[in-house]
Amino acid sequence: xxxxxxxxxxxxxxxxxxxxxxxxxxxxxxxxxxxxxxxxxxxxxxxxxxxxxxxxxxxxxxxxxxxxxxxxxxxxxxxxxxxxxxxxxxxxxxxxxxxxxxxxxxxxxxxxxxxxxxxxxxxxxxxxxxxxxxxxxxxxxxxxxxxxxxxxxxxxxxxxxxxxxxxxxxxxxxxxxxxxxxxxxxxxxxxxxxxxxxxxxxxxxxxxxxxxxxxxxxxxxxxxxxxxxxxxxxxxxxxxxxxxxxxxxxxxxxxxxxxxxxxxxxxxxxxxxxxxxxxxxxxxxxxxxxxxxxxxxxxxxxxxxxxxxxxxxxxxxxxxxxxxxxxxxxx
Numbered sequence: 643x644x645x646x647x648x649x650x651x652x653x654x655x656x657x658x659x660x661x662x663x664x665x666x667x668x669x670x671x672x673x674x675x676x677x678x679x680x681x682x683x684x685x686x687x688x689x690x691x692x693x694x695x696x697x698x699x700x701x702x703x704x705x706x707x708x709x710x711x712x713x714x715x716x717x718x719x720x721x722x723x724x725x726x727x728x729x730x731x732x733x734x735x736x737x738x739x740x741x742x743x744x745x746x747x748x749x750x751x752x753x754x755x756x757x758x759x760x761x762x763x764x765x766x767x768x769x770x771x772x773x774x775x776x777x778x779x780x781x782x783x784x785x786x787x788x789x790x791x792x793x794x795x796x797x798x799x800x801x802x803x804x805x806x807x808x809x810x811x812x813x814x815x816x817x818x819x820x821x822x823x824x825x826x827x828x829x830x831x832x833x834x835x836x837x838x839x840x841x842x843x844x845x846x847x848x849x850x851x852x853x854x855x856x857x858x859x860x861x862x863x864x865x866x867x868x869x870x871x872x873x874x875x876x877x878x879x880x881x882x883x884x885x886x887x888x889x890x891x892x893x894x895x896x897x898x899x900x901x902x903x904x905x906x907x908x909x910x911x912x913x914x915x916x917x918x919x920x921x922x923x924x925x926x927x928x929x930x931x932x933x934x935x936x937x938x939x940x941x942x943x944x945x946x947x948x949x950x951x952x953x954x955x956x957x958x959x960x961x962x963x964x965x966x967x968x969x970x971x972x973x
């Protein structure tokens with residue numbers, strides 16, 4: 643394992659560390675862990691509510707970690723924030739790789755295990771609580787991981803998690819046999835491209851100069867990376883597991899927009915809705931995650947609720963902080 647932390651492209655207190663993983667048919671494989679630490683607390687200052695918390699963030703499809711304000715929302719309250727660019731995404735892309743491809747979401751267990759091993763070097767697991775924070779497909783990945791690894795995390799936060807197919811359970815059941823066969827026989831066959839770039843445009847339209855961020859379009863293209871049949875099969879298998887019911891023992895927070903639009907042309911309405919997942923089927927699916935699930939619906943939110951227009955973004959952070967105060971704040 644590469645034991646050197648280096649300054650990250652985000653600068654200003656963000657560092658990264660390469661996590662070597664087992665090679666696959668395409669050669670070298672790595673994940674990348676990004677870290678942001680809280681400022682040192684002075685002795686005469688009161689203890690911050692999340693000083694014993696470590697957050698592990700996992701991004702979604704065709705994405706990587708760049709949300710600095712999200713990190714600071716935790717470090718300002720005393721938590722240590724870690725974000726994982728999974729294999730074949732973002733900082734972890736290596737030449738000759740099929741971007742984002744895995745044939746089983748369980749493959750990411752190795753990436754997560756490597757991240758947790760590094761976090762433990764600095765004291766995670768020794769009286770510290772782990773909070774999993776996942777966006778979109780990363781939310782699905784962490785949900786399944788938490789189910790398979792009880793007793794590790796203290797809470798799970800899901801930002802518009804992709805827990806169900808856009809057209810619901812019946813459509814998933816109808817297409818799964820075909821997707822299963824194609825995914826086994828031709829795992830690298832490209833799936834139809836349904837992203838027309840509207841989500842990226844919506845983010846540009848609501849961009850706030852007072853809350854800026856920088857996106858590397860080589861790592862997060864405006865039109866999503868090509869999906870492949872084997873990956874689609876893996877996602878559908880994850881959806882089926884959620885639908886069958888999981889047993890996450892810790893509190894779960896799900897943040898979703900109040901509405902979704904699956905667009906075929908541009909309109910201003912796309913700047914105030916989730917244009918990637920269908921939020922109502924996801925809200926229903928979330929009830930199968932465990933016995934303590936809080937669903938917060940944010941009016942006007944985009945697919946990444948923390949990149950929405952200012953009013954929706956402010957609401958999302960307020961709801962997150964209220965939940966943290968109730969579930970995690972030290973008393």
